[in-house]
Amino acid sequence: MDAPKLGEGETPPPGFVGYDADGNFVHYCPVCGAFGPYGVGYFPNKGELGKWFCREHRQIIQPTPQPAERPMQTPTRFVKPCEFCSKDLDTRESGVHQFTTGWVKQREGGGGHGISLAKREDRWAHGYCIDNETKGYTGQGNMF
Numbered sequence: 001m002d003a004p005k006l007g008e009g010e011t012p013p014p015g016f017v018g019y020d021a022d023g024n025f026v027h028y029c030p031v032c033g034a035f036g037p038y039g040v041g042y043f044p045n046k047g048e049l050g051k052w053f054c055r056e057h058r059q060i061i062q063p064t065p066q067p068a069e070r071p072m073q074t075p076t077r078f079v080k081p082c083e084f085c086s087k088d089l090d091t092r093e094s095g096v097h098q099f100t101t102g103w104v105k106q107r108e109g110g111g112g113h114g115i116s117l118a119k120r121e122d123r124w125a126h127g128y129c130i131d132n133e134t135k136g137y138t139g140q141g142n143m144f
C-alpha cells in the first residue's frame with residue numbers, strides 16, 4: 001500500500017485521500033477541503049481510494065438534485081390576521097369568518113336570502129369578534 005499518509009500534526013490538503021498519522025482512513029472534499037463523506041471510485045482492493053466530497057459538493061458526483069427539504073410547520077397559508085383583534089387565526093378553524101361580497105335578493109318586508117355569486121376576499125375574522133362587532137353596531141346583544 002503506497003496510499004498517502006499524513007505526518008503527525010500535518011494538515012490535510014484539499015482533496016486529500018489517505019491515512020492520517022494514526023492510520024485512520026481520511027478523505028476530504030477537493031473543492032472546499034471539508035471532510036468528505038460521499039465518495040466515488042473507492043476500490044481498496046485495487047488500491048484505489050477514490051474521490052470524496054462534502055455534502056455540499058457531492059453534486060459533482062451525484063448530479064440529481066435533491067428535492068428541497070420542507071420542514072413541517074404550521075402552513076402559513078392558513079394563518080391570517082383577524083380584522084378586528086389583529087391576532088392570528090387559523091382559517092381552517094370552525095367559527096372563523098371570511099369576508100365575502102355578493103348579491104342578496106331582497107325579501108318583501110326586508111331581510112335577505114343567502115348570497116349569490118359570492119366573492120370571497122382575503123379578509124378574516126374570529127367568530128366571536130364578528131359577534132362583538134355585530135352587537136356593537138346594532139346595540140342589540142340579545143341572546144335569543
Ligand SMILES: [Zn+2]
Nearest residue numbers: 029032054057
Ligand atoms: Zn466541499
Ligand SMILES: [Zn+2]
Nearest residue numbers: 082085126129
Ligand atoms: Zn379576532
